[in-house]
Amino acid sequence: MGFLRQVMVVAVKDLRAELRTKEALNGALAFALVILLLFAFAFDPTGDTTREISGGLLWIVFAFAGTLILNRSFARELPNDCLDALIAAPISGAALFLGKAIANYVLLLAVELVSLPVFGIFYSVRWTQQLPELLLVLLLGTWALTVLGTMTSALTVNIRLREVMLPMLTYPVLVPALMGAMQLTMTLIAGTPINAENVMWLKMLAGFDLIYTAVSLVLVETVLVG
Amino acid sequence: MNENSGWANKVLYLAGVVAMVILARDINVIARLPQEAQQGAIFKIIFFHVPVAITAMIAAAVALIASVLFLITRNFRYDALAVAVTEVGLAFLAANLVTGSIWGRIIWGQWWAWDARLTSALVCWILYAAYLMLRRAVEEPTQRATFAAVWSIFSFIDVPIVIFSIKWWRTQHPQPVFWGGGSFPPDWTAVFLWNMLALVLIATVMTVVRLRQEDAQRELDSLRRTAHAM
Amino acid sequence: MSAVAVEGVWKFYGDYPALRDVRLEAEAGACLALIGRNGAGKTTLLRLLAGFSRPGRGEVRICGTIPRDPATRRRIGFIGHGISVYDELSAMENLTLFGRLYGLANPRKTAGEWLERTGLERVAGGLVREFSRGMRQRLAVARAFLHSPSVLLLDEPFTALDDRAIAVLQGLLGEALAEGRTIVMSTHQLREALELATHVALLNRGSVAFSGDRTPEMVADPGFLYARYGEG
Numbered sequence: 001m002g003f004l005r006q007v008m009v010v011a012v013k014d015l016r017a018e019l020r021t022k023e024a025l026n027g028a029l030a031f032a033l034v035i036l037l038l039f040a041f042a043f044d045p046t047g048d049t050t051r052e053i054s055g056g057l058l059w060i061v062f063a064f065a066g067t068l069i070l071n072r073s074f075a076r077e078l079p080n081d082c083l084d085a086l087i088a089a090p091i092s093g094a095a096l097f098l099g100k101a102i103a104n105y106v107l108l109l110a111v112e113l114v115s116l117p118v119f120g121i122f123y124s125v126r127w128t129q130q131l132p133e134l135l136l137v138l139l140l141g142t143w144a145l146t147v148l149g150t151m152t153s154a155l156t157v158n159i160r161l162r163e164v165m166l167p168m169l170t171y172p173v174l175v176p177a178l179m180g181a182m183q184l185t186m187t188l189i190a191g192t193p194i195n196a197e198n199v200m201w202l203k204m205l206a207g208f209d210l211i212y213t214a215v216s217l218v219l220v221e222t223v224l225v226g
Numbered sequence: 227m228n229e230n231s232g233w234a235n236k237v238l239y240l241a242g243v244v245a246m247v248i249l250a251r252d253i254n255v256i257a258r259l260p261q262e263a264q265q266g267a268i269f270k271i272i273f274f275h276v277p278v279a280i281t282a283m284i285a286a287a288v289a290l291i292a293s294v295l296f297l298i299t300r301n302f303r304y305d306a307l308a309v310a311v312t313e314v315g316l317a318f319l320a321a322n323l324v325t326g327s328i329w330g331r332i333i334w335g336q337w338w339a340w341d342a343r344l345t346s347a348l349v350c351w352i353l354y355a356a357y358l359m360l361r362r363a364v365e366e367p368t369q370r371a372t373f374a375a376v377w378s379i380f381s382f383i384d385v386p387i388v389i390f391s392i393k394w395w396r397t398q399h400p401q402p403v404f405w406g407g408g409s410f411p412p413d414w415t416a417v418f419l420w421n422m423l424a425l426v427l428i429a430t431v432m433t434v435v436r437l438r439q440e441d442a443q444r445e446l447d448s449l450r451r452t453a454h455a456m
Numbered sequence: 457m458s459a460v461a462v463e464g465v466w467k468f469y470g471d472y473p474a475l476r477d478v479r480l481e482a483e484a485g486a487c488l489a490l491i492g493r494n495g496a497g498k499t500t501l502l503r504l505l506a507g508f509s510r511p512g513r514g515e516v517r518i519c520g521t522i523p524r525d526p527a528t529r530r531r532i533g534f535i536g537h538g539i540s541v542y543d544e545l546s547a548m549e550n551l552t553l554f555g556r557l558y559g560l561a562n563p564r565k566t567a568g569e570w571l572e573r574t575g576l577e578r579v580a581g582g583l584v585r586e587f588s589r590g591m592r593q594r595l596a597v598a599r600a601f602l603h604s605p606s607v608l609l610l611d612e613p614f615t616a617l618d619d620r621a622i623a624v625l626q627g628l629l630g631e632a633l634a635e636g637r638t639i640v641m642s643t644h645q646l647r648e649a650l651e652l653a654t655h656v657a658l659l660n661r662g663s664v665a666f667s668g669d670r671t672p673e674m675v676a677d678p679g680f681l682y683a684r685y686g687e688g
Contacts, residue, residue: 005556006557009553009556009557013542013545013553016545016549017542017544017545020544020545021544079538079543080538080539080540080541080542080543081536081537081538081539081540082538082540082541082542084508084534084536084538084540085534085540085541085554085599086557087507087508088506088507088508088529088532088534089529089554089557089558090526090527090529090530090557090558090559091526091557092526151380155360155373155376155377156363158369159360159363159364159365159373160363160364160365161363165359165360165363168356168359169356169359169360169377172349172352172353172356172381172384173353173380173381173384175349175384175388175391176384176387176388176390176391176392179391179392179395180391183395183398197398198398200394201394204387204390204391204394207387208387211383211387212380212383215379215380215383219376219379222297222372222376223372223373223376225507225508225509225510225524302471366469366470367469367470367471368468368469368470444470444471445471447470447471447472448470448471448472451469451470451471451472452472
């Protein structure tokens with residue numbers, strides 16, 4: 001069976017399982033909305049400064065709420081020892097990883113696309129000004145979070161303090177990608193299109209995604225099988 | 227254990243002593259150097275602030291090589307080297323952060339400003355501290371070494387990306403450069419390089435000491451398991 | 457070429473040897489029962505055979521190649537301590553999933569057949585979460601046999617099974633042996649296992665204390681092997 005088909009089988013399985021219980025999805029959504037709410041208490045939600053920094057706040061919401069989904073990614077294989085069966089199956093570690101990453105990606109994007117309008121309402125921010133570019137940033141930035149988070153999910157699935165270790169490992173490495181996503185989101189929300197000044201961030205984000213996807217695909221088999 | 231006695235020990239002690247001697251001489255020389263025009267005496271902290279950063283970078287590179295070699299050969303000595311050199315590098319990077327902070331306090335009156343270089347150093351410090359946390363969280367030695375090696379590779383790849391992005395972030399939102407400024411007279415270069423040598427020697431000695439401790443720990447662990455099995 | 461070959465295998469956890477110089481072989485159509493106290497290394501050995509980890513020294517060969525080889529993985533059926541099926545999916549969905557992962561030509565049809573053979577056809581659409589223990593175990597067996605593996609690796613498969621599940625499993629294992637498949641199973645349930653076994657190996661603290669054909673004496677008095685070759 002071809003690599004891509006294996007990837008799809010895994011991705012569909014994860015999505016089907018998650019959509020049946022919706023535990024991680026609901027948790028992440030609730031978490032996102034609560035953080036958006038809390039930020040409104042921390043910063044004056046109607047102030048101009050807040051509007052300026054709100055793009056950055058948005059990515060903090062995504063990154064934090066995202067860990068709930070990412071953590072579940074490999075953790076859902078633990079009950080009943082399902083991870084054993086997946087590793088024993090004749091699919092490559094890379095296919096298993098990519099399938100799970102794609103499922104996570106879909107779930108994360110769902111949470112983000114629900115959070116965006118809420119964010120716009122709470123902070124009186126018109127985020128539709130540069131919509132195609134904003135969506136591009138969303139896609140690239142979320143993939144960075146996904147690929148690193150799925151990898152750390154595989155790394156931490158069987159170790160102590162899993163829920164603590166996943167964010168502890170993911171966020172520091174993610175710093176450049178988060179920074180790029182935040183900068184781009186802030187300028188796009190302010191109405192500035194992608195220009196010569198900030199296209200650098202976009203390139204960096206794309207490069208980050210490529211590099212870490214490649215490294216993860218190569219190393220994930222070592223992590224899963226040792 | 228026998229391989230560690232004899233001449234290896236002597237070389238180690240000698241290296242340590244040499245490093246101390248060089249440092250002592252350097253500090254003497256540095257103290258006598260004329261004060262820098264704009265920043266005064268505190269500018270001389272550069273003799274430590276920059277070399278420790280460079281040493282930390284060398285440590286990160288050695289950790290990467292050791293990690294890759296472990297994954298290829300599965301020889302635990304490479305894993306021991308990776309953890310030893312990372313810990314030493316982390317200590318040196320901390321020294322960079324502290325000296326940078328002190329410098330800023332004296333010159334600008336703040337303990338911290340989000341200066342590009344210091345911020346990069348901070349992120350890298352957290353990056354490798356997470357590596358050590360990962361090691362603590364994995365109990366089984368082979369799994370620990372494997373996961374740590376993978377994560378060391380992930381971390382090292384991030385270092386240039388971090389440095390670049392933070393620099394770009396700071397050029398977009400310029401702030402006064404926290405330290406730097408001031409001019410570095412070329413005839414100071416010799417002392418700088420001697421200091422660099424001394425600090426690299428100290429780092430090497432610390433790494434070897436840590437390596438031995440790691441070897442002893444592994445032997446202890448394996449004896450403990452054998453004892454449990456009986 | 458043996459179906460299962462273990463040649464001078466050592467497995468280390470850190471520096472501690474969990475398996476020491478293990479040599480075992482099983483030809484096609486053989487059923488090897490691995491017995492031994494808890495902690496003797498049975499699970500470690502089975503997991504090495506299944507390809508979950510690699511030996512520190514020595515080699516493991518399934519049908520001539522390493523277990524991790526994708527073609528070989530297709531030929532291995534593994535039942536570990538867990539049932540390895542998803543609670544949130546139905547029995548049919550679970551089997552179809554594994555059928556797809558193993559590249560079966562018609563996953564749904566094969567899944568349906570195996571649900572019948574394990575007596576689960578009436579709950580095909582039910583979520584595994586709602587199954588009784590016996591039903592879950594039978595589904596686990598179906599999953600392991602689904603892709604017609606030539607080598608079956610079973611870690612204490614009879615432990616805590618209900619009678620119906622034991623009967624189903626024994627029947628399937630007997631059929632498999634008749635078809636020329638190879639079985640390696642670790643067990644504490646000496647009676648059920650020794651009835652099926654053609655060969656027996658006793659592991660003691662990571663090494664093979666005894667290995668040989670199964671004799672009628674063993675079936676009659678399973679404990680004597682422990683007395684003779686085991687320690688305390």
